[in-house]
Amino acid sequence: MDVQTLGNEWELLGADDPMWRVASVPGKRGSWTPEEFFANGREQLDAILTHVSPPPGEALDFGCGVGRLTQALGAKFDKVTGIDVSESMLKEAKRLNSKPNVSFVLNKSDGLPCESGRFSFVLTHITLQHMPPKLALGYLREFVRVLKPGGILVFQVPTKWVWRNAGFRGSIEHIVPKRLLLAYHHLRYRGVGFSWVWGIPEPKVREALTGLEILSEERIGPFKGWLSVTFYTRKPAS
Numbered sequence: 001m002d003v004q005t006l007g008n009e010w011e012l013l014g015a016d017d018p019m020w021r022v023a024s025v026p027g028k029r030g031s032w033t034p035e036e037f038f039a040n041g042r043e044q045l046d047a048i049l050t051h052v053s054p055p056p057g058e059a060l061d062f063g064c065g066v067g068r069l070t071q072a073l074g075a076k077f078d079k080v081t082g083i084d085v086s087e088s089m090l091k092e093a094k095r096l097n098s099k100p101n102v103s104f105v106l107n108k109s110d111g112l113p114c115e116s117g118r119f120s121f122v123l124t125h126i127t128l129q130h131m132p133p134k135l136a137l138g139y140l141r142e143f144v145r146v147l148k149p150g151g152i153l154v155f156q157v158p159t160k161w162v163w164r165n166a167g168f169r170g171s172i173e174h175i176v177p178k179r180l181l182l183a184y185h186h187l188r189y190r191g192v193g194f195s196w197v198w199g200i201p202e203p204k205v206r207e208a209l210t211g212l213e214i215l216s217e218e219r220i221g222p223f224k225g226w227l228s229v230t231f232y233t234r235k236p237a238s
């Protein structure tokens, strides 16, 4: 599955109900208000920043969606860039943005359009889970490249599938090849996008973190069959 195919699905999801498609909280379908949505992002960022103290400077929010966390980062950093593969998500992010130091960039490639060593803080949340491991691992290497020495990278990724937590639908979705699922979904729900969840076994994630110091780890779930880990890491200062 390539970036273009994934991007097409996120275009459709962003055109449908962008705030709910990035934060699918039960009961919030069609009813997130921007105030609640961005307050939710601020709370989540505050929780993340209890684990790490990034140096001042620029921050990157990869897979920023509608800017839930990007705007929150805008209150803490000099400058913030939100990157996303979906134009429809970014259109809504720009429309709702209230922070002059926050900007949004569309990126449909498997690398990052940013110079090396630029960011003090790189954050990616509930995004690497929506792409094949090879692509996610490539982005992880890119995060390390664009971090400045002493900079902090925080990312969440599913690492383990737990059958007993998956339920019937989750188990079927886990077994059926993704291309077949996509074809079925588009036959049944015309014009509605689809997002998958992929995981990366923990040893592979750790291998990709070579050169980074792991400060702490937080285990989440299992949720809909996946156990996730949030890694709090630092690029050594020299």
Ligand SMILES: C[S@@+](CC[C@H](N)C(=O)[O-])C[C@H]1O[C@@H](n2cnc3c(N)ncnc32)[C@H](O)[C@@H]1O
Residues within 6 Å of the ligand: 003, 006, 010, 021, 022, 023, 062, 063, 064, 065, 066, 067, 068, 069, 083, 084, 085, 086, 089, 107, 124, 125, 126, 127, 130, 131
């Ligand atoms: C579940 S949403 C999370 C949004 C945001 N991180 C948040 O927590 O509010 C996942 C986002 O990742 C974006 N995305 C998926 N694949 C991507 C890729 N290859 N590059 C950049 N963004 C991507 C989607 O368009 C979507 O906006």
